[in-house]
Amino acid sequence: MEPKYLFRRYAEVQNEGEDDMINTREILAENVHLSEDGKSVVIIDQTKLPNVTEYLTLSTAEEMYRAIKELQVRGAPAIGICAGYSIYCLAQQITESDFALFYARFKKDKEYLDSSRPTAVNLSWALKRMESVVTANRDKEISQIIELLGEEAVSIQREDIEMCRKISEYGLSLLKEGDGILTHCNAGPLATSRYGTAIGPMLLGNERGMKFKVFSDETRPLLQGARLTSYELQKAGIDVTLICDNMASLVMKNGWVQACFVGCDRIAANGDAANKIGTSGVAILAKHYGIPFYVLGPTSTIDMNCKTGEDIVIELRDEDEIRSKFYEKPMALKEVKCYNPAFDVTDHELIHGIITEKGILRPPYTESLAKLF
Amino acid sequence: MEPKYLFRRYAEVQNEGEDDMINTREILAENVHLSEDGKSVVIIDQTKLPNVTEYLTLSTAEEMYRAIKELQVRGAPAIGICAGYSIYCLAQQITESDFALFYARFKKDKEYLDSSRPTAVNLSWALKRMESVVTANRDKEISQIIELLGEEAVSIQREDIEMCRKISEYGLSLLKEGDGILTHCNAGPLATSRYGTAIGPMLLGNERGMKFKVFSDETRPLLQGARLTSYELQKAGIDVTLICDNMASLVMKNGWVQACFVGCDRIAANGDAANKIGTSGVAILAKHYGIPFYVLGPTSTIDMNCKTGEDIVIELRDEDEIRSKFYEKPMALKEVKCYNPAFDVTDHELIHGIITEKGILRPPYTESLAKLF
Numbered sequence: 001m002e003p004k005y006l007f008r009r010y011a012e013v014q015n016e017g018e019d020d021m022i023n024t025r026e027i028l029a030e031n032v033h034l035s036e037d038g039k040s041v042v043i044i045d046q047t048k049l050p051n052v053t054e055y056l057t058l059s060t061a062e063e064m065y066r067a068i069k070e071l072q073v074r075g076a077p078a079i080g081i082c083a084g085y086s087i088y089c090l091a092q093q094i095t096e097s098d099f100a101l102f103y104a105r106f107k108k109d110k111e112y113l114d115s116s117r118p119t120a121v122n123l124s125w126a127l128k129r130m131e132s133v134v135t136a137n138r139d140k141e142i143s144q145i146i147e148l149l150g151e152e153a154v155s156i157q158r159e160d161i162e163m164c165r166k167i168s169e170y171g172l173s174l175l176k177e178g179d180g181i182l183t184h185c186n187a188g189p190l191a192t193s194r195y196g197t198a199i200g201p202m203l204l205g206n207e208r209g210m211k212f213k214v215f216s217d218e219t220r221p222l223l224q225g226a227r228l229t230s231y232e233l234q235k236a237g238i239d240v241t242l243i244c245d246n247m248a249s250l251v252m253k254n255g256w257v258q259a260c261f262v263g264c265d266r267i268a269a270n271g272d273a274a275n276k277i278g279t280s281g282v283a284i285l286a287k288h289y290g291i292p293f294y295v296l297g298p299t300s301t302i303d304m305n306c307k308t309g310e311d312i313v314i315e316l317r318d319e320d321e322i323r324s325k326f327y328e329k330p331m332a333l334k335e336v337k338c339y340n341p342a343f344d345v346t347d348h349e350l351i352h353g354i355i356t357e358k359g360i361l362r363p364p365y366t367e368s369l370a371k372l373f
Numbered sequence: 374m375e376p377k378y379l380f381r382r383y384a385e386v387q388n389e390g391e392d393d394m395i396n397t398r399e400i401l402a403e404n405v406h407l408s409e410d411g412k413s414v415v416i417i418d419q420t421k422l423p424n425v426t427e428y429l430t431l432s433t434a435e436e437m438y439r440a441i442k443e444l445q446v447r448g449a450p451a452i453g454i455c456a457g458y459s460i461y462c463l464a465q466q467i468t469e470s471d472f473a474l475f476y477a478r479f480k481k482d483k484e485y486l487d488s489s490r491p492t493a494v495n496l497s498w499a500l501k502r503m504e505s506v507v508t509a510n511r512d513k514e515i516s517q518i519i520e521l522l523g524e525e526a527v528s529i530q531r532e533d534i535e536m537c538r539k540i541s542e543y544g545l546s547l548l549k550e551g552d553g554i555l556t557h558c559n560a561g562p563l564a565t566s567r568y569g570t571a572i573g574p575m576l577l578g579n580e581r582g583m584k585f586k587v588f589s590d591e592t593r594p595l596l597q598g599a600r601l602t603s604y605e606l607q608k609a610g611i612d613v614t615l616i617c618d619n620m621a622s623l624v625m626k627n628g629w630v631q632a633c634f635v636g637c638d639r640i641a642a643n644g645d646a647a648n649k650i651g652t653s654g655v656a657i658l659a660k661h662y663g664i665p666f667y668v669l670g671p672t673s674t675i676d677m678n679c680k681t682g683e684d685i686v687i688e689l690r691d692e693d694e695i696r697s698k699f700y701e702k703p704m705a706l707k708e709v710k711c712y713n714p715a716f717d718v719t720d721h722e723l724i725h726g727i728i729t730e731k732g733i734l735r736p737p738y739t740e741s742l743a744k745l746f
Binding site for chain 2: 050234241251314327332337340
């Protein structure tokens with residue numbers, strides 16, 4: 001049976017007027033999607049960004065495994081979406097018509113993909129969700145099961161888009177035409193699908209013809225702001241200015257910033273928010289200059305078992321990321337020691353609002369968060 | 374006549390017990406000095422730091438010109454010192470015994486060296502000072518004039534050392550054993566002679582057996598903190614930890630910093646201080662965490678004609694310093710615009726004290742600065 005063509009490029013869908021949440025920009029439309037014949041997964045190769053924009057067509061299990069393992073696709077939600085489409089494509093390749101044989105082969109493919117990045121939660125979450133489609137429909141024909149798998153893969157992406165869209169909508173309600181927004185690190189389309197979180201409001205507003213000026217901290221040492229955020233915004237046609245992290249103070253002093261929007265990795269029950277290293281510094285500068293500071297993320301990021309930021313353990317990373325990574329030659333003596341924390345915690349008192357898909361939470365967070373759950 | 378051996382390596386002098394302001398560490402002793410035979414200038418090649426520590430012996434006018442032009446020696450005071458020794462060495466090579474002929478050749482060498490970096494104030498200041506030794510002693514024998522030139526060159530360096538030493542002494546009076554100090558950019562021995570300004574207190578204290586923990590901001594985009602400050606401190610045997618600029622907030626929050634010491638490029642009459650980009654951010658973080666923030670520099674940096682920081686023009690530099698400099702491959706799209714200010718101004722209200730060779734100035738600075746002049 002010919003697989004149903006489930007997922008078309010957004011640009012095409014838009015031309016047909018079928019979808020009201022369309023973005024015509026290349027980067028937003030084509031991060032992770034099915035090929036035109038619906039048999040392969042197409043991804044943007046993130047390891048080559050920002051110098052080369054290259055799409056990879058993944059058709060075999062080995063190609064899919066490598067894409068996830070080697071970070072050609074990265075960002076927890078994007079990995080989950082890619083895994084969903086991947087296992088759907090692999091299921092189409094199974095020639096068995098007997099359910100037990102089909103399921104055995106499906107399970108083998110699933111476990112192989114799942115082993116590509118053992119610690120990525122969204123990867124195994126998406127694969128488990130796909131497997132449950134198979135087991136819940138064991139009485140149906142294989143061709144029907146494959147069709148349902150395709151629909152489930154699309155749902156995974158649609159739900160992520162919808163969640164990001166809601167966050168973006170709430171965030172956008174805080175902005176007005178011409179605003180300057182400062183962001184740190186990357187919480188955009190490349191890590192998710194379509195809008196992303198922290199830069200979603202600007203992408204959504206841009207679709208509606210609003211103009212913003214975005215300042216993207218380069219975000220040392222891994223430069224996600226330079227490599228990814230400024231790339232996404234530039235490709236989306238938004239006015240973006242890349243700055244070094246230590247320039248944020250002057251940019252704010254110049255009066256160019258009306259709001260700070262950042263993503264988050266974990267939010268404690270009192271509103272303390274862990275995010276990429278440097279976020280707490282941005283929040284302190286924003287307070288000094290009287291600029292509102294917002295944290296954007298799905299409610300799944302809120303960890304009510306975590307009382308305060310004190311409970312969040314900060315990952316320490318390789319010192320060479322500071323001394324030599326990305327450089328032509330090392331920039332510090334090998335024997336100079338470095339402190340390289342990956343995250344910091346922003347005190348809840350510095351946060352004007354936490355923007356989720358369920359609305360904007362305001363202080364006191366112990367109350368607004370408790371009410372939410 | 375055999376030129377008098379005017380300037381020996383500090384280590385030798387120390388062995389003879391002749392000098393009470395000795396530092397035995399390689400980097401402090403050998404930044405810029407005369408060769409053993411007194412006929413050449415020896416410098417550390419700063420373009421090769423931190424990967425290679427290489428000394429260059431400059432004997433010809435062309436070598437001296439190139440060393441200054443190509444930043445093998447950099448830092449305004451260090452350039453002035455190098456120029457003084459250079460013109461002294463070149464004067465020794467003049468074979469004329471007639472004053473007019475000697476002076477004509479001297480003047481030619483001086484103008485050649487002076488053209489190596491037209492905007493470096495200390496360069497022409499030092500060369501003019503050397504020239505005035507020649508013109509003021511035209512009645513003396515050439516050999517005597519050369520001897521006086523050697524003494525003047527040593528004086529230029531000795532005065533710089535003395536000035537840095539006094540600043541360091543005042544700065545050290547604010548520290549106690551075991552303190553953590555955060556510094557930004559480079560205001561150390563490589564840019565001056567011996568102690569430098571902002572890191573002078575730690576170097577001086579270290580000579581006296583005191584222990585400190587210094588945190589050096591890497592200082593994007595030109596990485597002076599990584600390339601130079603952490604190098605100097607490591608070579609001096611001081612406990613130094615290199616961090617990315619955006620990590621300063623967490624380092625302070627951890628309770629590791631008891632004082633911030635930074636250099637300055639210009640100080641206005643109200644105490645506003647211009648320094649390397651990012652300095653104002655450090656000052657705001659320090660205020661947030663209740664940590665005293667000090668600016669260190671010679672009184673020559675104070676510009677009473679400058680009423681406030683508003684009068685200080687901020688140099689904007691090449692955008693590629695952010696996008697691609699030092700990297701193996703560019704880290705942002707060429708079309709992404711960047712804002713690359715070289716300096717920012719720290720508001721006088723954030724500064725606990727301005728440490729000069731004449732003492733520590735305290736707020737209100739309009740009064741303490743006016744009193745000084």
